[in-house]
Amino acid sequence: MLGRVFKVNFRIFWSVIIxxxxxxxxxxxYIRLQFAMLALLVVCGSLxxxxxxxxxxxxxxxxxxxxxxxxxxxxxxxxxxxxLLRSEPILNWQNAERQGQLGSVFVCTNEGRPELIISIFTxxxxxxxxxxxxxxxxxxxxxxxxxxxxxxxxxxxxxxxxREILDVGEPETTAVRRMSQMRAIMRQMxxxxxxxxxxxxxxxxxxxxxxxxxxxxxxDGAIFAMALGTDPDILVLVEARSDQNNTRxxxxxxxxxxxxxxxxxxxxxxxxxxxxx
Amino acid sequence: MQMPYAxxxxxxxxxxxxxxxxxxxxxxxxxxxxx
Numbered sequence: 001m002l003g004r005v006f007k008v009n010f011r012i013f014w015s016v017i018i019x020x021x022x023x024x025x026x027x028x029x030y031i032r033l034q035f036a037m038l039a040l041l042v043v044c045g046s047l048x049x050x051x052x053x054x055x056x057x058x059x060x061x062x063x064x065x066x067x068x069x070x071x072x073x074x075x076x077x078x079x080x081x082x083x084l085l086r087s088e089p090i091l092n093w094q095n096a097e098r099q100g101q102l103g104s105v106f107v108c109t110n111e112g113r114p115e116l117i118i119s120i121f122t123x124x125x126x127x128x129x130x131x132x133x134x135x136x137x138x139x140x141x142x143x144x145x146x147x148x149x150x151x152x153x154x155x156x157x158x159x160x161x162x163r164e165i166l167d168v169g170e171p172e173t174t175a176v177r178r179m180s181q182m183r184a185i186m187r188q189m190x191x192x193x194x195x196x197x198x199x200x201x202x203x204x205x206x207x208x209x210x211x212x213x214x215x216x217x218x219x220d221g222a223i224f225a226m227a228l229g230t231d232p233d234i235l236v237l238v239e240a241r242s243d244q245n246n247t248r249x250x251x252x253x254x255x256x257x258x259x260x261x262x263x264x265x266x267x268x269x270x271x272x273x274x275x276x277x
Numbered sequence: 278m279q280m281p282y283a284x285x286x287x288x289x290x291x292x293x294x295x296x297x298x299x300x301x302x303x304x305x306x307x308x309x310x311x312x
Contacts, residue, residue, distance in 0.1 A: 056296070
């Protein structure tokens with residue numbers, strides 16, 4: 001339709017130009033009209049572009065991410081209570097290095113402990129703004145995750161044993177001092193993402209989430225993130241776990257990206273994740 | 278949830294899905310989140 005209008009206009013435009021000497025006043029008016037139409041097309045075109053990309057404010061997208069997160073239903077095998085989604089994201093992030101991606105990270109907890117991470121983020125596609133989901137199970141039982149009554153994901157029991165950290169001593173008796181110990185542990189971590197070329201991840205200064213869980217023997221715990229910009233690629237649980245005899249520090253890394261990842265502690269490789277396709 | 282794009286026993290990364298245009302999105306989040 002627009003093409004036909006353009007073709008007809010083009011023909012008239014040329015006939016006016018050819019006869020410009022004979023009908024100069026009419027011709028000038030017509031040329032003005034053509035420029036006005038051209039300007040209108042440019043404005044409409046830019047508005048159309050804005051509709052497809054630029055009009056999504058971060059606030060609107062974050063509301064959408066929360067809406068998406070609330071559509072998840074979680075059933076943990078052998079349990080009557082489902083993990084509870086915290087309605088505030090534990091992180092809103094943006095990554096200029098990955099096409100300006102923007103995302104929110106949510107946590108679902110049970111008796112205080114994080115059991116499922118739901119990460120929802122934008123993805124630039126050819127057909128306008130798109131989004132992806134990324135889910136990380138942190139529970140040592142199989143679970144079933146259903147989204148909007150449709151697709152189902154059934155992760156097996158997560159590996160939560162982790163690695164014991166001995167060189168910061170036993171967990172301190174106060175929450176403030178334990179946080180200092182957790183930060184000291186994380187400062188010794190070096191994260192790497194095997195993009196081309198590989199990039200070093202930076203530790204986000206604040207833990208994303210802090211918790212205790214008496215029923216799981218966790219005196220204190222926190223989720224830290226190793227990130228590119230503020231986009232987390234590795235999540236690390238740091239936990240002070242207590243049994244009948246003593247309380248000790250453990251760390252458990254989790255992938256938060258499908259690219260190959262590595263985590264070192266004091267220069268020693270303690271965890272690797274291969275590229276997933 | 279979209280189809281898995283990549284997964285491990287306790288990690289899944291899904292295919293992408295379209296986000297509604299801003300005007301539709303405004304209405305969607307207003308209606309659903311107000312519930």
